[in-house]
Every structure is written in C-alpha cells, then in structure tokens.
Amino acid sequence: MSVTIEEVEAAAQKHPVAPYLRMDRMPHIWCPTCGIGTVMKCYAQALEEADVDMDKAAIVSGIGCTGRVAGYMNLDAFHSTHGRAIPFATGVKLGRPELLVTVFSGDGDLSGIGGNHFIHAARRNMDLLVILVNNFIYGMTGGQNAPTTPLTAKSSTMPFGNFEEPFNLPHLAASCGAVYVARWTCLHTRRLTKSFQEAIDRRGFRFIEVIAPCSTLYARLNRLGSGFDLMRFYHDSAEIKHGADPKEVGIDFQDKIICGKFIDEDRPAMHERMDAHYKKVLGDKYVPMPPEGGWLHE
Amino acid sequence: MKADPAGVLTGAHYLDGDFACGEGAMAAGCRFTAGYPITPSTEVVERISRRFPMMGGTFIQMEDELASMAAVVGASWTGTKCLTVTSGPGFSLMMENIGLGAMMETPLVVVNVQRGGPSTGLPTMTGQADMMQARWGSHGDYRLIALSPQSPQESFDLMIDAFNLSEEYRVPVLFMMDECVGHMTEKVVIPPADEIEIVPRKLTDKPPGEFLPYKANGNGVPEFARAGDGYRFHTTGLTHDERGYPVMSAECQEELIPRLINKITDNVDKISRFDEENTDGADVVLVTYGITARVARMGIDMARKKGVKVGVIRLIVVWPFPEQHIRDLASKIKAFVVPEINLGQMVLEVERCAGGKAETILVPHAGGGVHNPQDICDAILRAAK
Amino acid sequence: MSRTDIRITGFGGQGVVLSGYIIGRACAINASQHATMIQSFGPEARGSACSATLAISDSEVLYPYISRPDVFVVMSTEGYDKYRDELKDDGILVYEQNLVHPTLKEGQPSFGVPSTRIAESLGRTIVQNIVMLGFFAASAQIVSREDMRDAVKSSVPPGTEELNLKAFDAGCAHFDETYGEKKEEVGAAAANQG
Numbered sequence: 001m002s003v004t005i006e007e008v009e010a011a012a013q014k015h016p017v018a019p020y021l022r023m024d025r026m027p028h029i030w031c032p033t034c035g036i037g038t039v040m041k042c043y044a045q046a047l048e049e050a051d052v053d054m055d056k057a058a059i060v061s062g063i064g065c066t067g068r069v070a071g072y073m074n075l076d077a078f079h080s081t082h083g084r085a086i087p088f089a090t091g092v093k094l095g096r097p098e099l100l101v102t103v104f105s106g107d108g109d110l111s112g113i114g115g116n117h118f119i120h121a122a123r124r125n126m127d128l129l130v131i132l133v134n135n136f137i138y139g140m141t142g143g144q145n146a147p148t149t150p151l152t153a154k155s156s157t158m159p160f161g162n163f164e165e166p167f168n169l170p171h172l173a174a175s176c177g178a179v180y181v182a183r184w185t186c187l188h189t190r191r192l193t194k195s196f197q198e199a200i201d202r203r204g205f206r207f208i209e210v211i212a213p214c215s216t217l218y219a220r221l222n223r224l225g226s227g228f229d230l231m232r233f234y235h236d237s238a239e240i241k242h243g244a245d246p247k248e249v250g251i252d253f254q255d256k257i258i259c260g261k262f263i264d265e266d267r268p269a270m271h272e273r274m275d276a277h278y279k280k281v282l283g284d285k286y287v288p289m290p291p292e293g294g295w296l297h298e
Numbered sequence: 299m300k301a302d303p304a305g306v307l308t309g310a311h312y313l314d315g316d317f318a319c320g321e322g323a324m325a326a327g328c329r330f331t332a333g334y335p336i337t338p339s340t341e342v343v344e345r346i347s348r349r350f351p352m353m354g355g356t357f358i359q360m361e362d363e364l365a366s367m368a369a370v371v372g373a374s375w376t377g378t379k380c381l382t383v384t385s386g387p388g389f390s391l392m393m394e395n396i397g398l399g400a401m402m403e404t405p406l407v408v409v410n411v412q413r414g415g416p417s418t419g420l421p422t423m424t425g426q427a428d429m430m431q432a433r434w435g436s437h438g439d440y441r442l443i444a445l446s447p448q449s450p451q452e453s454f455d456l457m458i459d460a461f462n463l464s465e466e467y468r469v470p471v472l473f474m475m476d477e478c479v480g481h482m483t484e485k486v487v488i489p490p491a492d493e494i495e496i497v498p499r500k501l502t503d504k505p506p507g508e509f510l511p512y513k514a515n516g517n518g519v520p521e522f523a524r525a526g527d528g529y530r531f532h533t534t535g536l537t538h539d540e541r542g543y544p545v546m547s548a549e550c551q552e553e554l555i556p557r558l559i560n561k562i563t564d565n566v567d568k569i570s571r572f573d574e575e576n577t578d579g580a581d582v583v584l585v586t587y588g589i590t591a592r593v594a595r596m597g598i599d600m601a602r603k604k605g606v607k608v609g610v611i612r613l614i615v616v617w618p619f620p621e622q623h624i625r626d627l628a629s630k631i632k633a634f635v636v637p638e639i640n641l642g643q644m645v646l647e648v649e650r651c652a653g654g655k656a657e658t659i660l661v662p663h664a665g666g667g668v669h670n671p672q673d674i675c676d677a678i679l680r681a682a683k
Numbered sequence: 684m685s686r687t688d689i690r691i692t693g694f695g696g697q698g699v700v701l702s703g704y705i706i707g708r709a710c711a712i713n714a715s716q717h718a719t720m721i722q723s724f725g726p727e728a729r730g731s732a733c734s735a736t737l738a739i740s741d742s743e744v745l746y747p748y749i750s751r752p753d754v755f756v757v758m759s760t761e762g763y764d765k766y767r768d769e770l771k772d773d774g775i776l777v778y779e780q781n782l783v784h785p786t787l788k789e790g791q792p793s794f795g796v797p798s799t800r801i802a803e804s805l806g807r808t809i810v811q812n813i814v815m816l817g818f819f820a821a822s823a824q825i826v827s828r829e830d831m832r833d834a835v836k837s838s839v840p841p842g843t844e845e846l847n848l849k850a851f852d853a854g855c856a857h858f859d860e861t862y863g864e865k866k867e868e869v870g871a872a873a874a875n876q877g
Contacts, residue, residue, distance in 0.1 A: 022532070025543060055528035060372070063535075071532055071544065076525040078375065079534035079544070080368065081398050087332075087365035088395075091372025091380070094356045095330055096526045099376075117368075120361040271356075278351045287304065287354040289329075312708040312718075482747050483704060483720035485711040592745045671746065 020044035020054070022074050029068055033227025035186035035212025039133050040069050042189055043104070046196030057100040060089040062114060064140045065214075066106035066133040073104075083113030086121045089128050097271050097289060100200065101127070107134040107148040111167050115147065122176035125204040127269035131196070132169065132207070133186075135214035143217030150253035154221045168250035173207040174263050180206035181246060181263035186213070187234040188259060195261065204269040211257055224254070301325050301458075301494035304353040313486045315479040318450040319409055320345035321488060322457025323381045327496055328407070329355040330378045332369035334362055334388060337421045338477040339411035342383040363388035367395035367408070374404045375533070377499050377524035379461055383409040385477075386428055387418060389435070397436030398535045399470040400558065403512070403520060405499065407460045409473040411480040414665035424477035425665035426588055427640035432472045433617050439555050441562035443569055444472040444617040446588040450484045456614065462497040463569060467561055468519050474616060476639065478589040478668060499524070506530065512554075513540040518561030562618055570620045577609030581632045582681045585624070585648050587613040589668055590637050597637070597674025604675075606682040616644070624651035633681035637661035637674050657681065686740040687825055688749035690769065692762030693779075695733045698812035699758065701838065703735030705816055709826045709834035710739045716826075719744040732762045739825060754823045757783050758798070758815060777819050779811075794822040794862060801853050810850035813839070817854020822862065828855055 012023055021044060030036050047057065054075055061070035063082035070077040076099075080088040085103045093101045103110070110118050110132050121128060137155055138144040145155040145162055148169065152161045170181045180202050184192040192210060199206040213219060213230035224230060234257065241249075242260040249258040268276065271289075278286040305324035313321065320342045323331070331350070333343040347357040360366040363384055370380040384392060389410045399406055412428050414420025428435075432444045443463050447453045453475060464471040502509050502521035511531040514520050523529035536544035537551050562569065577583050582601075586594045591612040598608050609631075613620070624647075628634070633656050636645040641662045649658040661677045663669050689706065693699040700722045710718035716739055723734040736752070738744045755770040757763045757778040763785060770776060773792070778785055780795030787793050798814040805814075813835060820831040832851055839847040 054530065056526055058525045071534065074530055076375075076530055077532040078372065079532070079536065080372070081394055081535055084364060084368035084395060084398075087360060087368035088372035090358065090360075090365075091330070091332065091369035091374070092376060092525055094358060094369075095373035095376030095378040095380075096524075099526050116361050117365050120365070274356070282351055286351050289354050289356055310712050312704065312711055312720075314720075478721075478747060481721060483707055483722075484718065484744075589747070592743075592747070596745050668746070668748065 017041055017044035017048065020047055020074055022072055025072055028072055030065060031216045033213060033215045033230070034065070035135065035210070036066050036069065036133050038186040038189060039131070039192070039210045039212060040072060040104075042193040043102070043131065043196050044073070045193050046200060049193070050197045050200040052100055052200060056098060057102070058089075058092050059102045059104055060085045060092060061103070062105040062109035064106040064109045064138070065135070066104060067109055069104040083109055084117065085109065086114060086117040086126075086128065086130065090121060090126050093127055094271060097127070100129070102129045102131060104131045105133075106139070107132060107136070107169070108138045108146045111169060111172070112147045119172070119176045122173055122178045122205045122207070124270045125177055125179060125267055125273075127203055127205070127271060129199050129206045130208070132209050133212050134169065134209055135212050135218055137214055137218040139214050139217055143221055150251055153218070153253045156217075156221065166251070168246070169209050170207070170249050170262050171246040173205075174246040177205065178207045178263060179204040179265045179267050182207075182261040183209040183211070183249065183257075184259050185211040185234040185238050185257060187231050187238065191259075202264070202266070203272070204267055299496050299498050301491040301496050302327055302353075303491035306488060306491040306494060308488050308490045311486045311488065312483055313450050314341065314481055314483040315447070315450040315453040315475060316341035316411065316481065317345045318453040318486045319457055319473070319475060319480070320349075321486070322454040323407065323461070324349060324353065324355070325454070325488065325491070325494055326379065326458045326461035328379045328381045328461065329353070330370065330373040330380045331355070331357045331382065332360050332366040332373070332380075333357070333383045334360055334366050336363075336385045336388045338413055338480050339383045339385045339409060341480070342409055342411070346381075363391035364394060367392040368398070370406045371395055371399050371402065371404050374406045375525050377501070377522075379499075380406040381409065382406070383411070385411050385413050385421075386415045386425070389428055389431060393431070393435040396442070396470050397438060397440065400436065400440040400442060401535050402533045403468040403558070404470065405464040405468050407457070407464055407471050407473055409475060412474060412476040420666050422477065423666040424589065424639060424668065426476055426590065426638050427643065427665060429474065429616065429638070429640065429643040430646075432474055439559060441559045442469050442472055442617060443467065443562065443615065444474050445614060446474045446616045447479055448588055448591045448612070449479060450482060450486045453479060454486050454488060458494060458496070462495070465497040465499055466519070467565070467569070468522070469562065472617070474588065476589050510540040511542040512538060514557055514561070518557055518564060566618045566620070569615055569618060570623075571614040572620055572623075573610070573612040573614065575610045576607070577611065577627060579607060580609030581607045582678050583609040583611060583627055583631050583634050584674075584678070585611045585613065585634055585636050585644070586638070587616055587644065590639060593668045593671055594637050594674050596671035597669070597678060600671060600675035601678035601682070604679060606678055608678055613644070619647045619651070621651050624648055625653065628652040628655040631656050633657035633659055635659045635661060635674070635677045635681050637663070637669050637677070639663045639665050639668065686738060686744070687754065688752045689737040689739065689754040689756065689825070690734060690749065690752040690766055691736075691756040691758075692732060692734040692766055693758030693812070694761065697733070697758050698809070699733045700735050702756070702812045702816055703737055705831070705834045705838045706819070706826070707737050708838055709830040710737075713830035713833050714826050716741055717744050719747045721747055732759065732765045734762065734766065754825065756815065756819055757785075758812065759783065775823050777815070777822055779815065794818065794858065796854065796857050798854065801857060802850060805846065805850055805853060807846060810847055813847045813850040814854040814857075817851040817856075818858050819854070821855045821858035
C-alpha cells in the first residue's frame, strides 16, 4: 500500500496537537528515539487541556537540543541565547504580565551556563513555568559532560567516566524557593501532561524536570542499548513518590529515578509581590503597570 | 507623537549626568529597566527605580549583566521601551545579548558610563576606552548606533534621540557616557512633554496570517509584532528567513546579514550627527566626542591665539562614523587631531577615512582623568607645522 | 570669562555633597551662572575625608575639575590636612572653628564659625552643614544670600525647610555678628593670630 505526501500532510494536520505546533516546520531535527518530542507533545496537550489562550502564551528556549522546542510551538516563540532563556523570559513576563510564559530548555542550558539565572528566578519566584529536559549530557555539541551527568557515566569530555558530583535539580529548585517542583520521565506521558496542566494553573516559579533518553550520545557512550531499552529502563527504574524530600531524589548512574510531585505551594509571584508592596507603601502615588497590553505608545 | 507627561520632569534642575540620563530615558517613554549595580553607572538605575512606580514602569535588579541584557531584549518584545545601564566590565558581559538584540532586531538602549579599564581598572574614574567595543564588541557582523554626550544636559537630550533611533531602525542603541559626565552635576533643563518628540514602536497593521516578522520595508527595517497580540511569531538568534525560521545556509546568511548592516549604512546621513565649527579654511581639524570635546575647546582656544586655523568636528552620534565627511575634509586640511581618553580608538577610524591625504595625530590619555588642554594645544601646533 | 573654584570637605555624614549641590544649584539655577559640581566617589566618599568641588563661571565650564580653589570650605581636620595646600595663596578659607585649627598664611582671608555648636543650639546637629552654608554665603560672597537661601529650601527633604532655613539664617547671622562691616580687617586679624 502506498501513501502520498498529501495524505501524510493531511493526516498530520488532523493530529490532535497540530494546532499547537508549527506544522510547517516538521519534520523536527531531533534524533529517532530522542525524548524531547514526547515532552513537547505532552506540553501541547496540556495547553489544550488547560484551555490556554494560545495568543496569550509565550515560550522561551535557550540553546541546545531542547532549545529547539520554542521553534516548533505555535505560540509567540523566542529562541534566545545559551543559558539566557530564564532572564529573557523574565523580561517578557514583566513587560506583559498577563502572558503565560514557559521556559523550555535543556539541563546544560538551564543548570550549566544558565545556573545563576535559574537559582535567582526561583528565589524571586518569577512567574515562569520552567520545563527542563534532562538527558544527562550536552547533546547538540556532541555528548560532553553536563552538570547533571551521573557519577561514573561516560561523556565525550569525561571519557573515563564522570567523577564530578551532579546536581540534584529538584533539590536545587526547591531550596532556592520554587513553589512547584516535579520530576517525570518521558515514559510517564499521562502523568507528565497532568503535571504540566497543574503547573500551568499555578503561579510563581514552577519547575518540572523531565528525564529523557539520548540514544545517539548518552546511551551510546554508556552502552545502554536502543531507544526501546531506555524506555524499558525508565519503566523498571522509575519510582513514583509524591511528596518525597527533594534532598533524597538525586540520580545515580543507571539507578532508580524518583518521580512525582515534590513541592506544591502557593506564594505570590514576584510581580504580584511588587504590586502589593507598592500599593501598600506608595498608596495613591503608585501607578501599576498596565494590566493589559504593556506599554505601547499608540 | 509627544512624550507621556508621566515620565517628564519638566523644569530646570541641578542634576548629575547619571540622573539626567535616567530622566531622559523616562521622558523617552522607557518603562522597563533591568540592571546590575556597577560604578559609575548605578545612579541611573537608582533614579529610575525611585521614579518608575509612579509612572507604571518596572525596574528589576537582575543577578548579573548577562541577565539584565537578556531581560531587556525579552521585555522589548512586549512593545515596552527598555533600558539597561552598566559600565565596562558589565558592558563586556552584555555583548552576548547585544548581539542577540542586533540579530532579533530589537529596539532598546544600553548605557555604558565608561570608566578606566581593562578589567576592573579604575571604577570611580573616567575613560573612553570602550568605543571600539561599542563598534565590534559582539561577535559576527552587525551595525549598531552609538551616541556620546558631553554634559548632563546632553545626557538627557540625547537619551530621547537614542530611544527614537532604536525604534526607527530596530537596533540596540549604545549610549556611551563616561564617568566624568556621569558624575558631574550641572543645570539640566527638561522641556514640557508636548515639546518632546517620540518615535513609537512601529507595529504592523497586517493581520496575523499575512505577517512576516522579518520582511523588511523600503528602509530595510521590518515591521514589529509584539508578544501577546496573536501573531504567534518566532524569533531566533540563528540565521533566519523572513518568517523568522532558522535556515542554516550561506544563501540565507547572504540575505540577512547585509540587510542588518545596510539598514544602518544606507541611512548614515539620516543617523549621523555632529557639531561642526570653523572647518572651512581650517589647517587642522579636531575630531572629538564626549567629555573630551569640552576640554578640547580650551586647547583649541589656546592654539587659535597662536594663529592656527583650527576647526572642530564633535561627534554626537559616534557610530555609524561619518566616513564620507571625514574623507571630504581630509583633502582640504593638513591634519586631524584626535584627543581621546584611550590609547587610540576613534583615531583609527579618522586615520582610515583620511586615507593618507591628511596627517592624523592622536592625543592619548590612559584614563582616570581628562586631558590637560595644553597637551591638546601642543598637538594642534605640531599638526599645523 | 571669570571662574571661581571651590572645594568643600568634611567627614562622611556631614552633608558635604549636599552642601556642594546647594551652592551649585544656587549659582546655576537661581543666579543664572554656570556651575559644575564634582563629588569624590569610591571608598574615600564612604567615611573619612569626603569632598566636593565646584567650578562657577559666567560662561560654560569647559574643564570640570579644579586644582587651586579660590574658596576652601572645611568641616573636618582630616579634610583640611588633605587639601590645605591646594588653596590659592589669596584664597578664602571658611572653616568649622571647633573642628579645624588652621595654620594660616599671612594675609589670607579666613573665616571660622562654630557651625556644629550653632546647629546643636537649634536642636539638630544634622543641620551643621546648612549653618556652614549660611556662613559661607555671607563670607565668600560668590552668590547672593537670597539665591543660596532659595537653593537650601528647594534641596532639603520636604518638611525640614523651616529648620534648615533657620540654620542657614543662623550661619549668616554669625558672620554678621562676628565679622560684620569690617570683615576684611577681622579676617586679616584672625589670620595673624593663626
């Protein structure tokens, strides 16, 4: 049976999340068995299920494999510089506070070169949904060691195995003040989608780490098998422990991956605090930012 | 359009250059500022953070200058007029996202209150040694606009122009002050709001389906759509086509980069601004800018008393450089004299344009102070021989 | 072009920079002159000897820094020691007489005022610098008392105008009482005593 290109395209347009993606940019650049596409699809589905006004949602990415997500989402999309997605998104949010602003980037981008911005945005409870896809390695540049590479795992710049302690990212986010902290693997598509949806409805700095396979580099350098083997590993090793102490959820090489929602608190976001504070101390003299539309000079 | 009166502190004030610069930004319509403290620029954001809550502006102190610069690029995409402020060490960090601003064609203003360098250098003392960094500091080929004020009054006046130019050409505009001007207090007259002309963000009137975010108009500048208005545009620091989509090809690079440069170079005559005095029939022409232009006038007066015919070009817009004008002058005079608080930066540009037709003499100063006018006079006398 | 250069010095917290600001404002805004003020920055401005300079001119000030002041206003010993040699030989010295004990050159006009004590008598030591400004206005005569008084009024924190103007007037009055009409002679006499 043969299928025409037109039929493929027509089928693609009918895909339930097609309206949320830039279908004119498909196919995407990610490798076969890469987990990023799955995470992006879950995010798109969450936007639909949370009934987000797509005209009022912006997405910001940094650089790297996950950094390409912004380019495929059918939202106001910013593919910024390496490590700077969070401060860039901070500007977008404060310029137009009514927008839902999502940062979608990788572990190297957000916790390596962008680590300082990550901790400060969490500290000030910036109203950002931060989705970090962790594949334990720098993918786009060719498999170099990341701040998340587990001890003893091999990378192209730690060819004899990593001897540096990696970040436990949920612990980092939680201790810096994130109000929502969760971790899933890209095998947990339903739970991940639900978690995205829940986080969309929260305010403040919301952090979701998604463990995803990189079979081209991480799995190859560490002889972990095919994409299917990696998914089976998640199936066997992921342990769901809602409310686990983030301190206890560090990831060892090929060991169990604790998943779940670790933190879910309600605290005013930075711009809400700013607004309330100025109202209190400045009274009538205070002129709030325009709630709609930012500062546009007609 | 006219300025929003909420940001205009009309009247005669006694202000330092940093405060005047902040007032200029607010009068120009700036309503978002992200910054990181650094001497000698901090007073600009101190002024702004005190006044912003009363005019609907937002100031955020970011964790560093990388973040400050990224935040103003992001905020500008909501249609807000944006400013960040720094000095040399922070300017170095900002270069990363100044390049992003150039690539994404983002209107914004960056103030650099220059101090002595390199590295930490002389934090509390003046310098003009970041002028070439303003031209070439970020990687790749691009053109920006840079202005240099010589007084607190100009720190106010030229800020309005800086914002207007950034909107007109959709580029980051660099505002190259120096510590001396920044920390000098003088009379500053702020006009009524209805006398301040403002260039608003040039929003597209095309509907979302028909809008191409990087399709340039006749001036080489694309129309703007801001986040949250339903355009669902994509913008990137990667080489991109008219849709704003990455295209990794030499052809696309050949389309995009010359346009980014030509939108400035083709409009040099409109962007360029300099004061010119007595260059007709002059033997020697001083090319000067910023605080040095003031001190140089004393050296010029001294040389004129000795009978030398001296003219002056005071650069107000420093980049783009008025190449053609310097070329034209070169064939009519003996020499250019270029005093600057560095060991030779803008002089390279003068020398290049002079093309050997006129001698070019640098009067250097390593920083930490301004020139002794006598040194400038001596250079003029040497040049006139 | 006539240009008058002034240096004001004291220790951090005495309001040295505000004093410079007020003189500059009086000249530039009220008296339609050109006045460029520069304050010392950096660690040296955060404690010990703090300083501000003014260049006042009837035409644009081209060179913003000063080297040999015409008037030296001193509110601390440390400031005096640091900058005393700069003062022009015929320059005017205006000093806080209980904090500064100057060594005067022959023929040098100098005027001392117990500005801290006067401020205390008004109930607030913090207005010491404004007492000094009143005394400076009356003694150095660079800018009129009225213009200075206006500049004080528009430069001090709202709600403190009355106290500050009282301090300013007390500084002027001390000059009138101590040096009065014959200020030249008294100044010279004071110099000789030094």
